[in-house]
Amino acid sequence: MKNLFLITALIFSCFSIGQEIPSKEWQIKTALMAVPIDYKEGAKVYGYDTSGNFTTLREGTNDYIALASDPKKTNFSTAAYHKDLDEFMARGRALKAEGKAFQEIFDIREKEVKSGKLRLPDKTTLCVFTGVVNKETKEIEDGYLRYVFYVPFATGASTGLPTSPAPPGHAWLMNPGTHRAHIMISPPKN
Numbered sequence: 001m002k003n004l005f006l007i008t009a010l011i012f013s014c015f016s017i018g019q020e021i022p023s024k025e026w027q028i029k030t031a032l033m034a035v036p037i038d039y040k041e042g043a044k045v046y047g048y049d050t051s052g053n054f055t056t057l058r059e060g061t062n063d064y065i066a067l068a069s070d071p072k073k074t075n076f077s078t079a080a081y082h083k084d085l086d087e088f089m090a091r092g093r094a095l096k097a098e099g100k101a102f103q104e105i106f107d108i109r110e111k112e113v114k115s116g117k118l119r120l121p122d123k124t125t126l127c128v129f130t131g132v133v134n135k136e137t138k139e140i141e142d143g144y145l146r147y148v149f150y151v152p153f154a155t156g157a158s159t160g161l162p163t164s165p166a167p168p169g170h171a172w173l174m175n176p177g178t179h180r181a182h183i184m185i186s187p188p189k190n
Contacts, residue, residue: 021071
């Protein structure tokens with residue numbers, strides 16, 4: 001049993017050591033792909049240090065924050081959001097780091113927003129950019145940007161929006177009636 005534990009630990013550490021963390025410059029460049037053009041120049045950027053720890057890669061001078069793609073995940077995905085969402089997003093990251101599952105995080109933040117312990121603005125924006133990293137050039141191919149507009153506790157009735165996915169390019173309301181209610185706009189893919 002002891003040997004099995006040691007072998008498992010050795011395999012895990014080999015995979016951990018082998019994790020490639022992209023350069024700070026590459027992380028900043030690709031994280032900014034999610035930021036609206038008017039805010040790219042002064043956006044704050046979070047990413048990962050050489051040990052894989054979440055950190056600030058660049059301080060910001062405007063209202064946007066960009067997140068570099070998580071090197072522990074297989075798929076490339078960056079995001080950017082208005083700075084007023086930072087407390088809410090940070091709370092989600094902290095709960096995830098504690099090992100909480102999606103529904104637990106949802107329920108905890110819902111309770112905290114309702115009680116006033118966690119601040120969530122009445123409306124703000126999140127942009128998500130996905131694509132495929134070309135293994136040779138490290139350029140992002142097949143880039144796709146979708147938009148999320150948070151409107152806490154909004155419903156289909158209060159917005160006039162459908163509450164199930166609509167055809168590409170059409171707005172719809174996800175998580176209606178909850179703290180995480182948001183308008184989704186997913187443009188058609190080319």
